[in-house]
Amino acid sequence: VTFPLGFRYASTYAGIRKVAKDDLALIVSDVPANASATFTTNRVQAAPVKLAQKHLRDSRGKLRAILVNAGNANCATRTGDTVALETSRAAATILKAPLNQILPASTGVIGVELDARKITKALPELVSKLSPDRFGDVAEAIMTTDTVPKVASAEVSTGGRVVRIAGMTKGAGMIHPMMATTLAFVMTDAMIPVDFLKPMLSVGCEFSYNRLSVDGDCSTNDTLTLMANGASGVALSESSRKLFQDVLNRVLQELAARIAKDGEGARKRVTIKVSGAKTHADAASIARAIANSPLVKTAIAGSDPNWGRILCAAGYAGVEFDPSKVEISLQGIVVCKDGLAARFSEAALKKKLDGKECLIDFRIGGKGKGAARFWTCDLTEDYIKINASYRT
Amino acid sequence: VTFPLGFRYASTYAGIRKVAKDDLALIVSDVPANASATFTTNRVQAAPVKLAQKHLRDSRGKLRAILVNAGNANCATRTGDTVALETSRAAATILKAPLNQILPASTGVIGVELDARKITKALPELVSKLSPDRFGDVAEAIMTTDTVPKVASAEVSTGGRVVRIAGMTKGAGMIHPMMATTLAFVMTDAMIPVDFLKPMLSVGCEFSYNRLSVDGDCSTNDTLTLMANGASGVALSESSRKLFQDVLNRVLQELAARIAKDGEGARKRVTIKVSGAKTHADAASIARAIANSPLVKTAIAGSDPNWGRILCAAGYAGVEFDPSKVEISLQGIVVCKDGLAARFSEAALKKKLDGKECLIDFRIGGKGKGAARFWTCDLTEDYIKINASYRT
Numbered sequence: 001v002t003f004p005l006g007f008r009y010a011s012t013y014a015g016i017r018k019v020a021k022d023d024l025a026l027i028v029s030d031v032p033a034n035a036s037a038t039f040t041t042n043r044v045q046a047a048p049v050k051l052a053q054k055h056l057r058d059s060r061g062k063l064r065a066i067l068v069n070a071g072n073a074n075c076a077t078r079t080g081d082t083v084a085l086e087t088s089r090a091a092a093t094i095l096k097a098p099l100n101q102i103l104p105a106s107t108g109v110i111g112v113e114l115d116a117r118k119i120t121k122a123l124p125e126l127v128s129k130l131s132p133d134r135f136g137d138v139a140e141a142i143m144t145t146d147t148v149p150k151v152a153s154a155e156v157s158t159g160g161r162v163v164r165i166a167g168m169t170k171g172a173g174m175i176h177p178m179m180a181t182t183l184a185f186v187m188t189d190a191m192i193p194v195d196f197l198k199p200m201l202s203v204g205c206e207f208s209y210n211r212l213s214v215d216g217d218c219s220t221n222d223t224l225t226l227m228a229n230g231a232s233g234v235a236l237s238e239s240s241r242k243l244f245q246d247v248l249n250r251v252l253q254e255l256a257a258r259i260a261k262d263g264e265g266a267r268k269r270v271t272i273k274v275s276g277a278k279t280h281a282d283a284a285s286i287a288r289a290i291a292n293s294p295l296v297k298t299a300i301a302g303s304d305p306n307w308g309r310i311l312c313a314a315g316y317a318g319v320e321f322d323p324s325k326v327e328i329s330l331q332g333i334v335v336c337k338d339g340l341a342a343r344f345s346e347a348a349l350k351k352k353l354d355g356k357e358c359l360i361d362f363r364i365g366g367k368g369k370g371a372a373r374f375w376t377c378d379l380t381e382d383y384i385k386i387n388a389s390y391r392t
Numbered sequence: 393v394t395f396p397l398g399f400r401y402a403s404t405y406a407g408i409r410k411v412a413k414d415d416l417a418l419i420v421s422d423v424p425a426n427a428s429a430t431f432t433t434n435r436v437q438a439a440p441v442k443l444a445q446k447h448l449r450d451s452r453g454k455l456r457a458i459l460v461n462a463g464n465a466n467c468a469t470r471t472g473d474t475v476a477l478e479t480s481r482a483a484a485t486i487l488k489a490p491l492n493q494i495l496p497a498s499t500g501v502i503g504v505e506l507d508a509r510k511i512t513k514a515l516p517e518l519v520s521k522l523s524p525d526r527f528g529d530v531a532e533a534i535m536t537t538d539t540v541p542k543v544a545s546a547e548v549s550t551g552g553r554v555v556r557i558a559g560m561t562k563g564a565g566m567i568h569p570m571m572a573t574t575l576a577f578v579m580t581d582a583m584i585p586v587d588f589l590k591p592m593l594s595v596g597c598e599f600s601y602n603r604l605s606v607d608g609d610c611s612t613n614d615t616l617t618l619m620a621n622g623a624s625g626v627a628l629s630e631s632s633r634k635l636f637q638d639v640l641n642r643v644l645q646e647l648a649a650r651i652a653k654d655g656e657g658a659r660k661r662v663t664i665k666v667s668g669a670k671t672h673a674d675a676a677s678i679a680r681a682i683a684n685s686p687l688v689k690t691a692i693a694g695s696d697p698n699w700g701r702i703l704c705a706a707g708y709a710g711v712e713f714d715p716s717k718v719e720i721s722l723q724g725i726v727v728c729k730d731g732l733a734a735r736f737s738e739a740a741l742k743k744k745l746d747g748k749e750c751l752i753d754f755r756i757g758g759k760g761k762g763a764a765r766f767w768t769c770d771l772t773e774d775y776i777k778i779n780a781s782y783r784t
Contacts, residue, residue, distance in 0.1 A: 044707030110700025302780025308502025315436030381773040388694025
């Protein structure tokens with residue numbers, strides 16, 4: 001896989017987190033890229049989220065660089081706004097870019113002051129390390145409770161020429177489908193006007209990050225960016241935009257699914273498919289209720305084909321459906337038919353549920369065409385262990 | 393404490409649950425009582441919930457008895473409706489009551505056929521055991537994953553005479569504030585017309601069971617009944633109805649708070665107070681978001697004063713407020729002031745958080761008069777253990 005042209009990456013350890021693991025990273029486009037981003041819908045927004053929104057407005061969707069740190073959310077702190085501004089300004093100066101073309105992003109603990117000097121001091125080294133092949137380093141540097149870096153990429157052929165998309169993301173807890181979720185940075189070297197980027201990202205987000213839940217908590221720092229720097233020299237025709245959208249969706253879905261797989265304490269990724277609802281939105285609501293049910297998630301942790309909990313969760317999704325028409329499959333085995341227990345071998349299914357992937361298929365009989373796919377993970381003792389002591 | 397006059401209680405082991413612990417119970421009023429009830433808002437409703445609603449409609453709010461079993465929810469089964477009807481009819485026959493004055497209720501596993509004969513066979517013994525002082529036996533018989541029975545009672549003096557209220561409840565998981573939650577049976581010997589009972593129960597429920605969450609799952613079987621049999625001979629005057637409402641609220645709150653304390657795997661009860669919101673409903677929404685946040689609940693399990701998670705949860709409650717005006721106290725110690733970290737001794741607070749009760753006080757500065765109190769519990773490894781293997 002080749003990465004998009006005209007982007008460079010670097011990471012370093014700036015001393016923000018306690019363990020000596022890279023915690024500061026830079027993503028730079030050689031030329032100002034067209035960009036769009038979605039942010040958390042939380043009323044409490046971290047300083048970098050507020051500044052990032054302002055910068056994108058002021059620059060009318062032009063972005064040279066993303067400056068991102070892990071280990072501190074720069075949220076609910078006295079100096080947060082100043083820190084976001086000063087570190088962005090330092091990055092702009094050293095990159096010779098307008099301030100409003102720098103997008104700051106942070107992830108980590110809330111309510112602890114972030115020392116701007118740690119970042120400004122590390123910037124020269126960071127810039128000196130910038131390289132097109134340090135993509136993976138950045139994906140590692142933005143990890144918090146993540147156990148693996150998460151990247152996805154794809155190529156799109158259009159008129160005999162190729163454009164590239166590559167994305168990275170982080171997130172394992174505080175994951176909930178509301179607009180953007182967690183941090184995700186997606187780069188492409190296609191030429192795409194800003195006016196097209198926004199709806200492209202919206203659509204992509206709707207079918208990926210908005211269909212992802214680990215614990216139902218929506219963070220203060222969620223940021224999802226899409227940068228198109230045109231370095232391929234390839235402009236997308238109207239027909240190729242549709243193809244590009246499909247591939248973008250797949251990249252975003254792959255990133256989102258990787259987060260589900262790496263959910264805090266998760267042993268299993270759970271994919272939930274709902275079909276037969278009146279609308280796609282109804283199907284997504286049912287899938288979301290199932291995905292957010294601690295009882296469903298603990299049953300899956302225990303390899304227990306407890307379909308009653310799945311039916312029950314669907315029942316409080318706020319969506320009208322006839323329970324007596326519901327068929328539920330686990331790992332392809334029908335466990336509930338017409339809303340009632342189906343005959344199946346518990347022992348055999350239990351074994352199938354011991355694997356690392358779990359598929360819940362929730363079908364409502366009838367004429368409804370509404371369908372949705374949703375990702376989550378099981379809920380294990382380790383989620384508790386991780387989160388009962390994360391801050392200290 | 394004296395219990396309401398004119399009620400009798402009994403429980404027995406009918407072989408519904410595997411362990412030989414009472415699983416069938418009867419609550420009988422000597423005369424038809426005026427009654428009101430609220431039920432789960434889940435679209436998937438257990439057979440007894442559907443029949444109970446029909447009976448209350450048909451009898452215009454008259455109730456002679458509640459027939460309740462634990463160990464099987466009688467939900468999503470082929471024979472569910474028949475089982476609920478047949479067992480209710482058997483109870484009506486033996487009690488010489490109209491069928492529609494019997495309220496059936498069930499709690500336990502979903503999707504497993506319930507054998508009606510186990511119940512009808514046990515009825516004669518059950519009726520022979522009926523006694524005014526077996527109130528506690530019933531409270532024990534309706535337990536599932538509960539570790540303690542949950543009862544509360546009070547007296548109300550009106551015009552030199554006394555009426556009594558006593559309630560019992562069960563529930564530890566699948567607890568979420570939507571209308572009624574879990575099973576709760578409240579009896580009083582006051583004379584109260586049916587027309588007054590309904591709004592009384594609504595109001596009481598709003599400030600108790602609708603302010604309670606263990607895991608955010610809303611069950612298929614939730615049933616909360618209020619029976620007033622008038623056995624005291626005391627009718628409530630308009631002024632004493634207000635007093636009665638206050639005492640009823642307190643009884644319901646005590647029952648709800650006992651559920652929070654006994655939440656599955658819980659080591660701590662968490663009381664959340666929100667004030668300064670625009671409306672009471674806004675305050676309740678903020679409290680609910682905090683109560684449902686797994687990250688807040690795991691932090692409390694770890695005695696971690698991680699107020700950032702509390703602020704963050706409030707931020708996604710869908711309610712407008714100014715984060716920079718928020719003050720948060722834990723155990724009476726201010727940990728966040730003006731939306732920022734306050735100075736406090738972590739070690740001292742950590743110690744205070746090790747206790748069995750946790751108080752979160754979330755105050756929004758300004759003129760808002762909206763306030764709410766909410767109950768939940770911490771989220772521990774034991775919740776996972778209980779629910780990963782409950783069914784088997």
